[in-house]
C-alpha cells in the first residue's frame with residue numbers, strides 16, 4: 401500500500417510543482433498509515449530519483465530508457481500501471497498539467513478507478529481519502545470520496561506549499577520499460593521548447609495581466625505591463641478581449657477559455673473583471689486592480705486598487721518597486 | 727474514413743455563477759444551454775477535415791432526450807449528421823460510464839465508412855474534468871493526442887499533428903484510429919449560416935437508448951458536501967493621492983508588507 405505520485409519531467413527537468421504534491425502525499429500516507437512513493441519516467445532519471453528521495457518518497461519507482469525521453473501516453477501509461485501494481489498503490493496522484501491530467505485519466509479508466517480531476521485539496525477523513533474540486537467553472541465546490549480500490553487525482557499546481565528537501569532514507573526500484581520502440585505507435589518528429597526565461601502562468605507566484613484598457617496604444621500598453629511583470633519576476637497574463645484584439649498571443653489568456661491560475665498576487669491592468677475572466681483568476685490570494693473606472697466589477701474582488709490611467713499608473717508602480725527592490 | 731466529434735450541451739458561461747447547489751446535485755439546471763464553447767473548436771475542425779479529406783462528419787452527444795440545441799448548432803455549422811445518446815443509459819454513472827457509452831456510440835456511428843478519427847473539446851465548462859476523451863480512447867482501445875493545435879495531415883493511414891504542452895510544442899505522427907482533443911488555437915469556429923440553421927431545424931436526430939447500447943455500472947466516486955464557494959468579500963482599498971506616483975508608492979508599500987513579493 402502506498403500513495404504514488406508521478407514526477408513529471410520536462411526535457412529532463414523536474415516540474416517542481418510535483419514536489420508540492422509529493423510532500424502532500426507523505427502527509428496523507430502518514431495519516432493513512434502507509435508509505436509514499438514516486439514514479440519517474442524518462443531517458444535519464446538518476447538525479448531526479450535522488451531528489452524525489454530527498455523530498456520524502458519512501459520508494460522511487462523509476463524507468464529509464466531511450467524510448468521514454470519524450471512523454472508518450474502509451475508507454476508512460478503502461479509504466480504507471482506497472483508502478484501502481486508494484487507499489488500496491490491506494491492512490492495515484494499527478495500534477496494537473498496537460499500531461500499529468502491525461503496520464504491520470506488514462507490510468508484511472510484502465511484501472512476502473514475513481515478520479516478527481518483538477519483537485520485543489522486532498523485530505524484524510526475517517527481513514528478515507530477525500531478530494532476537493534470545483535465544477536461549473538469554479539462555481540460549485542464538491543468533496544469526492546472514492547469507492548474504488550485505487551483513488552486517482554490530478555491536482556492543480558500550487559495547491560500545496562513548496563516543501564524543503566529533508567534528506568533521504570528511501571530506496572530506488574527500477575521498472576522495466578515494457579515496450580520496444582517498434583511497439584510504440586506514436587512518434588515525435590519535432591520538438592520546440594517553450595521560450596526560455598518565460599515564466600509559465602499556471603505555476604507563477606505573481607501574475608501581471610493586461611486587458612482592453614491598453615487599447616489607446618496596445619504595443620505601448622503591453623510593454624508597460626511587461627516591464628512591471630519583469631520587475632516583479634511575474635508571468636504575463638491577459639484578458640480574452642486583449643487576446644482577441646491581437647495585442648498578445650493566446651497562451652497568455654487567463655479565464656474560462658484560457659488558463660486557470662492561482663498566484664499569490666494578481667495585478668489586473670485595464671481589465672474590467674468579467675465573470676469569465678474571474679473564473680480563471682478568482683482564486684488568487686491578493687488581487688490588485690488598476691483601472692480608470694471606479695465601478696469596474698474587478699474592484700469587487702480586489703484587495704487593493706488604483707483608479708487611474710494605466711499608461712501612467714503602471715510605469716509609476718514599476719518605478720516604485722524598482723526603488724524598493726534595488 | 728469518417729470523423730466523429732463529441733460535443734456536450736452545457737450552461738451558457740455567463741449563467742454559471744447562478745448555478746445553485748441543488749441544481750448541481752440534481753443536474754436539473756435552469757440555465758440557458760448551449761454547445762460547450764471548447765467543443766466549437768472540435769466541431770469546426772471536424773467540418774474542416776471532412777472538406778479536406780472528402781469524408782463525412784458526425785456529431786455525438788450524450789444528454790437528455792429532447793435537448794438537442796448543441797447538436798443542432800453543430801449541424802447548423804455544417805456537420806453532416808447528429809446522434810444523441812440518451813443519458814439514461816448511464817444511470818447515475820460518472821465519467822467512465824459516459825466514456826463507455828460514447829465509445830459504443832462511435833462504433834454505431836461507424837456506418838460503412840468506419841470512424842477512424844474522434845475529435846473532442848478540451849473540457850466541459852460544467853464538468854471541468856478534461857477526462858472524457860481519455861476514457862473514450864481507453865474504451866475504444868485507440869491512441870489519444872491532447873491539446874492539439876494543428877492537424878497537419880492525414881496520410882498513409884497516419885495522423886500528423888502538432889500538440890502543445892507546458893514545456894513546448896511537438897509534432898507527432900500516429901496511425902489511425904485515434905482520439906484527438908483539440909486546443910483553442912486550432913481554428914476559428916464559424917457561425918452557423920442561415921441555410922445551415924434552416925437545415926438543422928428540420929433535421930431528425932436519432933437517439934440511442936438502452937435498446938441500442940448497454941453500459942456496465944462502475945460506481946467509483948461519491949460526490950458529497952457540495953457547496954457554493956462565496957468569493958471572500960474583501961473591501962477594496964483604493965489608494966488616494968494627488969499624483970499617480972503617490973498612489974503607486976502606497977500600493978508598492980502595501981504589497982511589500984503583504985510579503986507576496
Ligand SMILES: Cc1cc2nc3c(=O)[nH]c(=O)nc-3n(C[C@H](O)[C@H](O)[C@H](O)COP(=O)(O)OP(=O)(O)OC[C@H]3O[C@@H](n4cnc5c(N)ncnc54)[C@H](O)[C@@H]3O)c2cc1C
Nearest residue numbers: 611612613639640641655656657658670671672692693710
Ligand atoms: C464563452 C466565453 C468565454 C470567455 N472566456 C474568457 C476568458 O477566458 N478570459 C477572459 O478574460 N474573458 C473571457 N471572455 C470574455 C469576457 O466576457 C470579457 O469580454 C473580457 O474578459 C473583457 O476583457 P477586458 O476586461 O480586457 O475588456 P473590457 O471589459 O472592455 O474592460 C476594459 C477595462 O479597462 C478599463 N480601461 C480602459 N482604458 C483604461 C486606461 N487607459 N487605464 C486604465 N483602465 C482602462 C475600462 O474601465 C474597463 O474596465 C469569455 C466570454 C465568453 C462569452
Ligand SMILES: Nc1ncnc2c1ncn2[C@@H]1O[C@H](COP(=O)(O)O)[C@@H](O)[C@H]1O
Nearest residue numbers: 733788846847849850853855856857858
Ligand atoms: N456528455 C457528453 N457528450 C459528448 N461529449 C462529451 C460529453 N461530456 C464530455 N464530452 C467531450 O469530452 C470533452 C471533455 O469533457 P470533460 O471531461 O467533461 O471536461 C468535452 O469537451 C467533449 O468534447
